[in-house]
Amino acid sequence: MTSKTLGICIAGEGAMGASHARVLSSLPGVRLAAVVAGEAGAGRAFADKWRIPFHTLSFDEAIARPDVDAVVVATPSGMHADHAAAAARAGKHVLIEIPVALSLADSERLAQTQRDTGVTMMACHSRRFGPPHRHLRDRMRAGDFKLYHLVVETYFMRRTNLNMLGQPRSWVDNLLWHHACHSVDLAAWLLGDADFASYAQAGPDHPELGIPMDMSIAMRSRRDGTLVTMALSFNNEGPFGGFYRYIGEQGTFHAWRDELKDAQGNAVPLAGNAFELQDREFVDAIAQGRTPECDIHSVVPSMRLLDALQRSIDAQRR
Known part of the structure; x- marks a missing residue:
């Protein structure tokens, strides 16, 4: 991943999706490749604003794309665990907006999914x-x-x-x-x-x-x-x-x-901005092949x- 531009899909066109798009679009070695929206018009507007070449209403369609290497899960809270698990099983690195899940069982399921797949899975405990x-x-x-x-x-x-x-x-x-x-x-x-x-x-x-x-x-x-x-x-x-x-x-x-x-x-x-430091950590951990700060396993005790x-x-x- 060190010599390749990281293609990122933003899943969720709301306030947090926009915050991630703002930070990630400014980072070197990152390309916003896709956005998953809950409504077609909002997805189109989001893609136009952040110059994202592909927008869809289908999460599965987005994570199947070969130009998507990682997914930011900023969908409604109740969807976080299922979307993050699906992305990981598709071989995509995952940054999950807080909360990673709405139950301890789903949080532990995500930790196990990370073990099974080996992808980078990080929580936005900003x-x-x-x-x-x-x-x-x-x-x-x-x-x-x-x-x-x-x-x-x-x-x-x-x-x-x-x-x-x-x-x-x-x-x-x-x-x-x-x-x-x-x-x-x-x-x-x-x-x-x-x-x-x-x-x-x-x-x-x-x-x-x-x-x-x-x-x-x-x-x-x-x-x-x-x-x-x-x-x-x-x-x-x-x-x-x-x-x-x-x-x-x-x-x-x-x-x-x-x-x-x-x-x-x-x-x-x-000095510094929490949101920028967080998203940069996700990108750097992938590029360097290391476990990020705030990986999924580190947040399970809090859950x-x-x-x-x-x-x-x-x-x-x-």
Whole structure:
């Protein structure tokens, strides 16, 4: 693969598909070869915008193409596991948008599929690539930042079924398996350990969408007692996104997107963009024939935590 341009298919013409197209189209040695869309007109417009020569409504048709070497799975969340497995079985490398699956069983199935096929299979757990989180993790590993409590606030307004661009969705987002997944995985990655005592509570389901709109999660590391507290809402009017407060022995830090500030509001100098670093890692791992950071096996422990949290919520509702 080192001497060949990598042909990539973007599966999904929504907001995340566009984010991947923007990054991947700028990388050397990469060619956007195809897009799989859920609607013909949207697929045509997406292909025109990103100068992609082929668009289709058929995922199977796209992954059968010889000019497609890898697939970015940015289809609706409930399709991620089946699409990623099909692409891998077709011999294509796979980058899977978060969540890789909506169950632990499907996550473990993907890990087994990777073992069986040997393709590169990477998850878009983009917090791992965020400069603020990498900076503090490096400090934790060096022994000059002791984390006591990670406090996470995740806020969106999803009372109507729209995506991040304000466009109608054909599927319903998931507060636990998608949005909490970012932070559950981040906590395990920061500590290098997924052994947490955990507990979750969910608010009432939305009468039309059928999902809980608010959630609280508490986790405690069984190894060193580090606490992780999460508040998540699809009822919040803004600002939107994930906000992280790192409370430690050597200070308190606030992370948002690619920015990090100390308790006095002073910016910590950082470089890089999480999404670009993530997609570049996928391309580089393929070119170099190595296992990428955030490969499918590394995220399965986080999916086990999510499964435990789901069971905690289900037990309260019975």
